[in-house]
Amino acid sequence: MTAPVPDRAVLRRLAAEPAVMLAAGRALLLQVAHPAVARGVAEHSDMRDRPLDRLFGTLDFLAIVAFGEQDEAERLGRGIRRLHERVTGPGYSGNDPDLQVWVNATLTDAALYVHEEILGSPGGDLSGAYVEQARYVADVLGCPPGAQPADLPAFRAYMDRMIGSLEVTDDGRAVARAVLRARKLWWLWPGLWLFRFITTGVLPPRVREQYGLPWGPRRERFLWFLLRTGAFFYRLVPGPLRRAGAPLALWRARRRMARRARRSADAAARAAA
Structure with missing residues (x-):
């Protein structure tokens, strides 16, 4: 049983903003910049055939945890823990608390x-409340109490320390290529180009260099021209209207999660036959 569900008002408010998707790629590439996460993803996922599946799976999980019912989130957490029991190998485990903390921290960092x-x-108070409430995401996965940064300053220090210690491996670079240059989704190339450009630009410079992603002052200026122009017009839309899509996101997440569960059950049945 997980800890009692906390107040999720700030978690829901910030997670409901469509703009958080701008840093979805940042979160994913920070995750796989950790060698153990990269190895687990490379060895236990079909990134080449379904390059964005991990990203969308994570977003669906977040939608259910943030906007769904507590018992629903806990059921989903138990199911993911069972799946993660099979995600093991030299130096990594899908249920490793340190990796759970890191993955959740990248998602929190992306939203902030x-x-x-x-x-x-x-701003400060709201950011602090978001960090505290976002801990629930890792709680439902069974992360031990006290394992996550306790407050905003501790979270900032943790992220600085982790980003300074990350070492991108060949596994991590392979995952990044599969996501940023998804050849099977070539027909979405304009959107994928923008996703790749923004993701590259918002990565911490040290991590971007380790991935070998090209960047420079011109691209930096163009990126922030796009982002600041977009942010100006984005803020003109009333907040309640911007966040009105959250119920639809929850509905779609439930459908996709149910489809994944059926696919996993079918695969298990075939393996047992």
Whole structure:
């Protein structure tokens, strides 16, 4: 049983903003910049055939945990823990608390990056509340109490320390190529180009260099021209209207999660036959 569900008002408010998707690629590439996460993803996923599946799976999980019912989130967490029991290998485990903390921290960091750096909000108290409430995401996965940063300053220190210690491996670079240059999705090339450009630009410079992603002052200026222009018009839309799509996101997440569960059950049945 997980800890009692906390107040999720700030978690829901920030997670409901469509703009948080701008840093989805940042979160994913930070995750696989950790050698153990990269190895687990490379050895236990079909990134080449379904290059964005991990990203969308994570977003669906977040939608259910943030906007769904507590018992629903806990059931999903138990199911993911069972799946992660099979994600093991030399130096990594899908249920490793340290990796759970890191993966959740990248998601929290991504939301804060968008709201603070791109949109120019929300500010200290709201950021602190978001960090505290976002701990629930790892709680439902069974992360031990006290394992996550306790508050905003501790979270900032943790992220600085982790980003300074990351070492991108060949596994991590292979995952990044599969996501950023998804050849099977060539027909989405304009959107994928923008996704790749923004993701590359919002990565911490040290991590970007380790991935071998080209960047420079011109691209930096163009990126922030796009982001600041977009943020200006984005803020003109009333907040309730911007966040009105959250129920639809939850509905779609439930459908996709149910489809994945059926696919996993079918695969298990075939393996047992």
